[in-house]
Structures are given as structure tokens and as C-alpha cells.
Amino acid sequence: MDAIDRRSALGLLAASGAAIGSPALAQALFDLKLPGGNGARPMTSAFPEKGAMILQRTRAPLLETPMAVFDDGVFTPNDRFFVRWHYADIPTAIDGAAHRVTVGGAVRRRLSLSLADLMAMPRFEIAAVNQCSGNSRGHFAPRVPGAQWGHGAMGNALWGGVRLRDVLDRAGVAPGAVAVRFGGLDRPPPGAPPFLKSLSLDHARDGEVMLAFLMNGERLPMLNGYPLRLVVPGWYSTYWIKALSSIEVLDAPDTSYWMEKAYRIPTAPRASVVPGAKDFPTEPINRMNPRAFITNLADGDAIVARSPFAVRGIAFGGAAGVRSVELSMNGGRSWHPAQLGPDMGRYGFRRWDLTGAAVAPGQYRLAVRCTNTDGVVQTGEPIWNPGGYMDNRIETIGVRAA
Numbered sequence: 001m002d003a004i005d006r007r008s009a010l011g012l013l014a015a016s017g018a019a020i021g022s023p024a025l026a027q028a029l030f031d032l033k034l035p036g037g038n039g040a041r042p043m044t045s046a047f048p049e050k051g052a053m054i055l056q057r058t059r060a061p062l063l064e065t066p067m068a069v070f071d072d073g074v075f076t077p078n079d080r081f082f083v084r085w086h087y088a089d090i091p092t093a094i095d096g097a098a099h100r101v102t103v104g105g106a107v108r109r110r111l112s113l114s115l116a117d118l119m120a121m122p123r124f125e126i127a128a129v130n131q132c133s134g135n136s137r138g139h140f141a142p143r144v145p146g147a148q149w150g151h152g153a154m155g156n157a158l159w160g161g162v163r164l165r166d167v168l169d170r171a172g173v174a175p176g177a178v179a180v181r182f183g184g185l186d187r188p189p190p191g192a193p194p195f196l197k198s199l200s201l202d203h204a205r206d207g208e209v210m211l212a213f214l215m216n217g218e219r220l221p222m223l224n225g226y227p228l229r230l231v232v233p234g235w236y237s238t239y240w241i242k243a244l245s246s247i248e249v250l251d252a253p254d255t256s257y258w259m260e261k262a263y264r265i266p267t268a269p270r271a272s273v274v275p276g277a278k279d280f281p282t283e284p285i286n287r288m289n290p291r292a293f294i295t296n297l298a299d300g301d302a303i304v305a306r307s308p309f310a311v312r313g314i315a316f317g318g319a320a321g322v323r324s325v326e327l328s329m330n331g332g333r334s335w336h337p338a339q340l341g342p343d344m345g346r347y348g349f350r351r352w353d354l355t356g357a358a359v360a361p362g363q364y365r366l367a368v369r370c371t372n373t374d375g376v377v378q379t380g381e382p383i384w385n386p387g388g389y390m391d392n393r394i395e396t397i398g399v400r401a402a
């Protein structure tokens, strides 16, 4: 019952603007190595329930996970999990026992469910990557506005809670309903649209979309949506509404701001258009694409020449599982299959590793690519859209064998 009983207070957050600016808490700089420079960010440990994070913005908080954290295991620890909010007015204290999520709109019975109500329902658990639509945006060339993330606006957790389908069935979806809209406890400034996102009714009822009150077996950190969040496996986290407080069944498609105007991608292969393009058809961002990263070596590292060396990392298939991961030692001219770690669920991170053959002294460009179970493979081709979304270009790093 831990997930209900504890009352969380983020009193610190109110003061964090001041706290983070103070020399005692501002720590070393972390260089995200963004193309064109300007990648240095302070590290901070000043946020409640969070360890050392890369500070992208204080209010509303944007905290990035350092790549080395992903080397420790496929489940990202809650205290190192990235954070992203749109509006500064976020919940800072929630009494879990008093929290309610309402289910309304086109339903037979309006519901107001407590966490205890949800905990009494059949449980569901799934490993899934939560990745911001704009993860890696800082690597776009030419640059686009928005958070200049490196690759750490992602994380994988084991989410525990209940299926959205079961909640909707309890309310009874009215005939003719087409979509379901979700909102949380954060508040927009005057005049700005509330952060609401919606899914088609079929998607909402697919048995995978869930309401999570557990993250890696513990209650969610306040900054990651305590006490309850939506989890949409395989889809970008813009839909994963935090501090979930309202579920609204709609009898017409959602035309509100955050679906109609924001988080839209070009309807084009890889959501990519010519830089600067403006007039192109768009659609709401949706399924994630495959990605792979090297986690035990960073750009500029040295390896020992004439001796086998270990390379490892993580991969995920996006809206599908991981079929294979391959490593190149020559910038992508030839590829070697990596060994995959245990499958912890198709929407989660998958470990990969490979023992590189002994190489002569010199410079090498390592590249890693993932193919998912739908047969989609990463490429090195440029990707560009004005939102800075869906980057999944092949990751490469330079290493020196000496």
C-alpha cells in the first residue's frame, strides 16, 4: 500500500530556481557534444527524489539522463529517470490517499476512482521505454527550436498498474465513441491550453495501454507523475500523461491544441522533410522507431590496440521488439552481429554486447544499428522536421586504439 499512503512533498521544487543557481548545488558541467557546440550543461542533484541529472531547464523541469546510466542495466533507476514537463505549475504535493481519477464524457457511468479502487482491479505489468518525441533534438542539423536534448530523454521501466481497457469497461463506453482524452494535475498559465492528449478508442482498449502506479516496483517519483500515469507502450511519451486525473471518452476526434497543432510530424518516410520545408501534410506523432546506443564507450575514448575489446549497449525496437543489433568498426561499411541479452519485453531496452577483434593502432569509427521485429532498420541518412522529432539515425562514436 506504499503507493497510496505516502504523501509526497516537492517543497524544494518551489525554491529550486534559487537553489540550483547557488554555487553549492551547481556541479560540474556535462558536455552533450551537440553538433555546432553549445552542448555544455550543468549537472544537478537538487531535484527531489532525483540523483545526478543533466540540467536542461529548471522551470518547468527538463532533466536528462547521462548515457552512462544506461550501461548499468536495462531498467533505468527511478532516481535517474529523465523528467519533462511543459508548464511550470506542476504538482508539488499530492496526498495519494485523496487522489482521484475521473472517467467521464461518452460513458454510461461517470467514475471517480481512488488508487485503492485501482489497486483492487486485476493487475497488469509491462516493460516499456518512455522516450520524449524530441529526444536527440540537439543533434538536428540545421538546429530547430525546443529542448536541445542529447540522447538521454528516454528511460525504460517496469510499469505496474491496471489496463486502461478494464477501467473503460467499468465506466461502459457509449456507442459512437471514437477517442479517449487524458489530463493531469499540472496547470497552464492563463490563456494557454491545458496539456491534454488523446488516443483512438481502439488503441486505448488494446490491452497494453495502462494506468501505472508502480515504476520499477516502487511508487512513481513526483516528477515522473506520482501517483498515477498513463503508459502507452511503443508510443512517444507525449501521450504518457503524468499525475493523471481525468479520462474523457470523446464521441468525435480530439481537435484541441496539443493534438491538432502540436506534436505533429510530416506524413513522410521517417517523418523527414527537406530542412526549412513548411507546407507538407502532417499527422500526430505516434509509434517509435528502433534505436541502439553504445553505453560503455564514449566519443573520444581510447581502446587497447592488438587486443580484443568489449563493446556493449542498449537497443529498443520502438513499436516492435528487437530482432538484431549490429556493430560496425568502420563507420558503417561492414557490420558484425552483436549478441542480445535477455528479452524483458518487446517494448523495453534490450542489452547487446560484442567482443571486438584485436585491431591495429589507429582511429576507428564505431557505429551501431538496430533492426526491429517489423524489419525496420536504422539508417545514417539525415532526418529533419521542424519539431525535431523522431531522430533515430545510427549512432557513431570515434575511438582511438593505442
Ligand SMILES: Nc1nc2c(c(=O)[nH]1)N[C@H]1C(S)=C(S)[C@@H](COP(=O)(O)O)O[C@H]1N2
Residues within 6 Å of the ligand: 081, 082, 083, 084, 085, 086, 087, 130, 131, 132, 133, 183, 184, 185, 186, 195, 223, 224, 225, 237, 238, 239, 240, 241, 242, 243
Ligand atoms: N501531465 C503531464 N504529463 C506529461 C507531460 C506534461 O507536460 N504534463 N509531458 C509529456 C512529455 S512530452 C514527456 S516527454 C513525458 C516525460 O515523462 P517523464 O517526465 O516521466 O520522463 O511526460 C509526458 N506527460
Ligand SMILES: [Mo]
Residues within 6 Å of the ligand: 084, 131, 132, 133, 134, 237, 238
Ligand atoms: Mo516529450
